[in-house]
Amino acid sequence: MTVIVQKYGGTSVGSVERIQAVAERICRYRDSGTQVLAVVSAMSGETNRLESLGRSVAGKPLAREMDVLLASGEQVTIALLAMALNERGCRARSYLGDQICIRTDGNFGRARIKDIDTEALRADLAEGITPVIAGFQGVDADGNLNTLGRGGSDTTAVAIAAAVGVDECQICTDVDGVYTADPRVVDDARRLQQITFEEMLELASLGSKVLHPRSVEFAGKYRVPLRVLSSFEEGPGTLITSEKTTMEQPIVSGIAYARDEAKITMSGVPDIPGIASKILGPVSRAPIEVDMIVQNTGADGLTDFTFTVKRSDHDRALELLTAVQQSIGARELAGDNKIAKISVVGVGMRSHAGVATRMFDALAAENINILMISTSEIKISVVVAERYLELAVRCIHSEFDLGADIVAEETA
Numbered sequence: 001m002t003v004i005v006q007k008y009g010g011t012s013v014g015s016v017e018r019i020q021a022v023a024e025r026i027c028r029y030r031d032s033g034t035q036v037l038a039v040v041s042a043m044s045g046e047t048n049r050l051e052s053l054g055r056s057v058a059g060k061p062l063a064r065e066m067d068v069l070l071a072s073g074e075q076v077t078i079a080l081l082a083m084a085l086n087e088r089g090c091r092a093r094s095y096l097g098d099q100i101c102i103r104t105d106g107n108f109g110r111a112r113i114k115d116i117d118t119e120a121l122r123a124d125l126a127e128g129i130t131p132v133i134a135g136f137q138g139v140d141a142d143g144n145l146n147t148l149g150r151g152g153s154d155t156t157a158v159a160i161a162a163a164v165g166v167d168e169c170q171i172c173t174d175v176d177g178v179y180t181a182d183p184r185v186v187d188d189a190r191r192l193q194q195i196t197f198e199e200m201l202e203l204a205s206l207g208s209k210v211l212h213p214r215s216v217e218f219a220g221k222y223r224v225p226l227r228v229l230s231s232f233e234e235g236p237g238t239l240i241t242s243e244k245t246t247m248e249q250p251i252v253s254g255i256a257y258a259r260d261e262a263k264i265t266m267s268g269v270p271d272i273p274g275i276a277s278k279i280l281g282p283v284s285r286a287p288i289e290v291d292m293i294v295q296n297t298g299a300d301g302l303t304d305f306t307f308t309v310k311r312s313d314h315d316r317a318l319e320l321l322t323a324v325q326q327s328i329g330a331r332e333l334a335g336d337n338k339i340a341k342i343s344v345v346g347v348g349m350r351s352h353a354g355v356a357t358r359m360f361d362a363l364a365a366e367n368i369n370i371l372m373i374s375t376s377e378i379k380i381s382v383v384v385a386e387r388y389l390e391l392a393v394r395c396i397h398s399e400f401d402l403g404a405d406i407v408a409e410e411t412a
């Protein structure tokens with residue numbers, strides 16, 4: 001018998017009707033000889049609601065308690081889905097993270113899964129019972145509830161798939177696959193038949209929220225066949241693979257964007273050894289994650305230093321650097337939390353020169369000023385003012401001909 005993991009995201013279990021539809025769908029798979037291990041998210045909007053509830057009682061809510069609160073959303077959906085399945089004669093049993101020992105590393109709000117006890121899941125499968133597992137949560141060595149970071153149910157699904165050793169892990173969502181760009185922003189974005197783990201990991205890490213980055217990392221590491229597809233309609237979706245087997249070999253495979261970015265600039269900094277560590281040391285010890293870093297050599301022994309952080313860390317980073325500015329005698333400190341990062345990703349870039357120039361030309365033609373640039377072997381990222389985000393994504397998408405006109409190749 002084929003065994004698969006199916007993960008249903010927030011929109012897919014966002015109402016009673018949708019939960020009923022998911023139950024129907026799982027029953028159909030079972031009737032056609034496929035056993036499903038279901039992993040579910042909270043109903044759409046619920047985790048946001050819980051987060052603001054937490055913030056309404058405490059300015060800086062305790063991370064431990066925030067995790068207890070946020071993890072509760074998934075408890076509702078596993079119970080409802082298990083009930084709906086049993087109602088249809090499909091025996092099902094719900095599990096919270098700690099009931100199947102999804103062991104995590106204790107990092108509240110961004111925990112990593114260390115291992116999973118598959119005994120109960122295997123026993124259920126042997127008896128023809130469908131396990132319905134809460135995504136996004138685990139339990140640490142001290143018995144604390146941990147959450148995996150927003151969007152983390154994808155990672156639960158892949159981890160379960162790897163631990164049980166299933167035939168495929170399906171991420172069932174509100175789009176029918178991975179597109180060349182977010183289809184909510186680019187009308188003629190195109191569904192990809194396949195994408196490599198390497199490219200998908202870049203896209204996810206650079207902001208494409210269709211998959212949680214760690215789920216892709218996990219799937220690549222443990223060779224889990226991973227597919228993104230629609231919860232609402234049947235179709236092949238997008239397969240994440242080690243190597244592409246299709247004719248599709250574009251230079252750029254996809255575009256990602258991240259809106260929640262901010263940048264901090266310290267100018268008139270004495271240009272002496274150790275200065276980068278003096279500026280970034282307190283920030284990384286906070287700990288605040290620093291992404292892009294740019295330092296220019298200036299005149300008169302002075303330099304300018306700019307780096308980006310998550311928007312939620314902007315105020316804190318600025319506060320920390322005010323003290324640094326005084327101690328090193330820098331002229332000016334400024335923050336900008338209305339920026340966005342746009343990235344083009346593709347393994348095809350390795351063998352093509354001039355990709356960056358094409359991207360910069362496309363932005364220039366729309367009069368969009370580039371604030372920062374960073375490149376690696378298979379990606380180019382630029383930072384622009386947030387108000388240009390959509391326009392920038394669309395013009396880059398059309399510059400690389402990622403839209404509808406390639407459909408012919410896919411259907412050929």
Ligand code: ADP
Pocket residue numbers: 008009010011012041151172173174175177178179180181182183184208209210211254255
């Ligand atoms: P779920 O609740 O099912 O986990 P998410 O909202 O986390 O769903 O992810 C699906 C969303 O990801 C889509 O609705 C789409 O707007 C967005 N998205 C961003 N980039 C892409 C992309 N390249 N391809 C497909 N969807 C994308």
Ligand code: ASP
Pocket residue numbers: 009010041042047048073135136149150151152153154
């Ligand atoms: N419910 C969690 C969130 O909204 C986890 C998930 O949906 O993957 O982030």
Ligand code: MG
Pocket residue numbers: 009151154209210211212
């Ligand atoms: Mg998601």
